[in-house]
Amino acid sequence: MLLARVAGTLVATDKEPSLEGLSFRVLSQLNTENEETGSYVVAVDAIGAGVGEVVMYATGSSARQTIATDGRPCDAVVMAIVDTWEVDGEEKYHK
Amino acid sequence: MLLARVAGTLVATDKEPSLEGLSFRVLSQLNTENEETGSYVVAVDAIGAGVGEVVMYATGSSARQTIATDGRPCDAVVMAIVDTWEVDGEEKYHK
Amino acid sequence: MLLARVAGTLVATDKEPSLEGLSFRVLSQLNTENEETGSYVVAVDAIGAGVGEVVMYATGSSARQTIATDGRPCDAVVMAIVDTWEVDGEEKYHK
């Protein structure tokens, strides 16, 4: 999984029918120093993550292992809101 | 998922039989500022996206989770036409 | 999918038994301007593509969605010979 900040939202009316009702989030990828890397991904939000929150997302077939995304053409899913992480004993982020 | 502009079309007569009837689109990848990144992918169009439209596409096994692509050797699918997205409260694209 | 030129062939006698009889092609990846990018992949040829031809290939689990590659340790397959593609109304390649 990778870390990201929920940077925004995306609306798409005309889409594969199985995606109806899902929420799309624009994620700005973070490194372990809690700095934005400049990379992004659009992910389905499986847990109710708001804009500004720091989250983890999974990609590939693993992104379909939630009730919201099972069997759908979705390759990235927000699967956790991060409370905190530390690297080498130093806290790098705290919610 | 990633964002892209439908840049063009591709024709391939001689192909794996299960791909018969599918439409291929040349996608030019976009960043969240709605700028082209220079990367591309050829995707199957599952929803009827025309040249010039801004879309989302899914890759990997998730690209086979549509009726059009199920069980086919397809690793990228256009699964939504984007209406709008915003980043940090600023609208970056509007259809 | 990505575009490639069939640059050459590869022979491997000592291999996983399920790969017996498959043809391996060395693919040189192309961008949408029909220029070689310098990246390559070795793919199984599912459709009879000759050296010099311009093809599309699929990767990952999608590379196993052909009769030739089903259930085999193959992560790239040539699944179409390209006739033509265009970008922004301009033909970039014609067979």
Next chain:
Amino acid sequence: MLLARVAGTLVATDKEPSLEGLSFRVLSQLNTENEETGSYVVAVDAIGAGVGEVVMYATGSSARQTIATDGRPCDAVVMAIVDTWEVDGEEKYHK
């Protein structure tokens, strides 16, 4: 698989329910010289790897082939603690 040092831990209370009870590790990727590359991934720990240990991790659907991760939205798993590796007859790491 890739090599990594377990650099830290991550806590996420609000997450996809199927992830309950799993331990997340922040991994700092290593090259074969046992040097950190600057890349990271957050992985589920399937084997009890502590901070500072050198491990191997698997990604993608292969990350779900453990009892801990089966059927869960997890795309990276620590699946081995490394004792030693050598390159060109030279030992590059010893636990």
Next chain:
Amino acid sequence: MLLARVAGTLVATDKEPSLEGLSFRVLSQLNTENEETGSYVVAVDAIGAGVGEVVMYATGSSARQTIATDGRPCDAVVMAIVDTWEVDGEEKYHK
């Protein structure tokens, strides 16, 4: 698939139980000129490839399509020892 030279071996005693008995190889990736690219991967050896041999490896779910790796948390497998390949009519490697 990609080309690689078997650069070394890796030992991991403490690992996911399903990996018991498998041989891990440190692979140094090759380009089509038979030059090392500097990238590496650790792969399970499904065919008995020795250090120094030039091989092909498959990644992702395709790495689990061998008897040795089926159902195991393994995302890279050596599936062929290469005899020879040629690019643009020129032999680039011969065993």
